[in-house]
Amino acid sequence: VVSTAGVFNTFETLLPEEVRSKHASVERLLSGVKHSVSCFSLFVGLNKSSADLELPASSYWAFPGVNMNKDLTDYLAMDPAEAAQTIPPVFFISFPSSKDSTWDARLPNKSSALVIIPATYEWFQEWEDERIMKRSSDYKELKAAFQATFLKRLCSLLPQLEAAVDYVDLGTPVTNRYYFNAPEGETYAADHNLERFSLDTF
Numbered sequence: 001v002v003s004t005a006g007v008f009n010t011f012e013t014l015l016p017e018e019v020r021s022k023h024a025s026v027e028r029l030l031s032g033v034k035h036s037v038s039c040f041s042l043f044v045g046l047n048k049s050s051a052d053l054e055l056p057a058s059s060y061w062a063f064p065g066v067n068m069n070k071d072l073t074d075y076l077a078m079d080p081a082e083a084a085q086t087i088p089p090v091f092f093i094s095f096p097s098s099k100d101s102t103w104d105a106r107l108p109n110k111s112s113a114l115v116i117i118p119a120t121y122e123w124f125q126e127w128e129d130e131r132i133m134k135r136s137s138d139y140k141e142l143k144a145a146f147q148a149t150f151l152k153r154l155c156s157l158l159p160q161l162e163a164a165v166d167y168v169d170l171g172t173p174v175t176n177r178y179y180f181n182a183p184e185g186e187t188y189a190a191d192h193n194l195e196r197f198s199l200d201t202f
Helices: 007-014 024-031 068-077 137-157 159-164 173-180
Strands: 038-046 060-062 091-094 111-119 165-171
Touching: 007 024, 038 137, 038 159, 038 173, 060 137, 068 111, 091 137, 111 137, 137 159, 137 165, 159 165, 165 173
Parallel strands: none
Antiparallel strands: 038 111, 038 165, 060 091, 091 111
16 A cells, blocks of 8 residues: 555554554654644735746745755744744745646736745644634734735745735645645655654664
């Protein structure tokens, strides 16, 4: 059996306990790995075409500093209120409308941008059990603060977008948990660290 549901969903949810309990190696495997980093997804709708805005089919990576590992560690260690006011250390920007050859025929004079930003699940964990689209005002305020910072950063990197922004929404780590069934909103299931690939883990 090959599972693409991720190690945590496979062993902690999909496998029946009576099967899992027969394999001590499973417990050893799970103890040697942890959830990978989570992320935000910023969805931006624009009221001009990709051509008008000169949006490339390629993607951008934006790093405000030169020590990405340290900057990312420091950013994820911040409390959420501070992080929401901080330029993120990693900013991945893509333009789905520029990659789709049928886009202009279907949605003339429209385009889109997608931004992925690293996050930690703990920033939003307290709201994980609240209903999607019906979460409390504290959640909405924190989400709005992150969204404003990310949108400002996007428009500082690509100034031609600012006047064309028509729609903005932000997915958070608990959004990922709901839609991706990722236990901690992780992007890539198990973390890709050295310990995961050590002999002790295997």
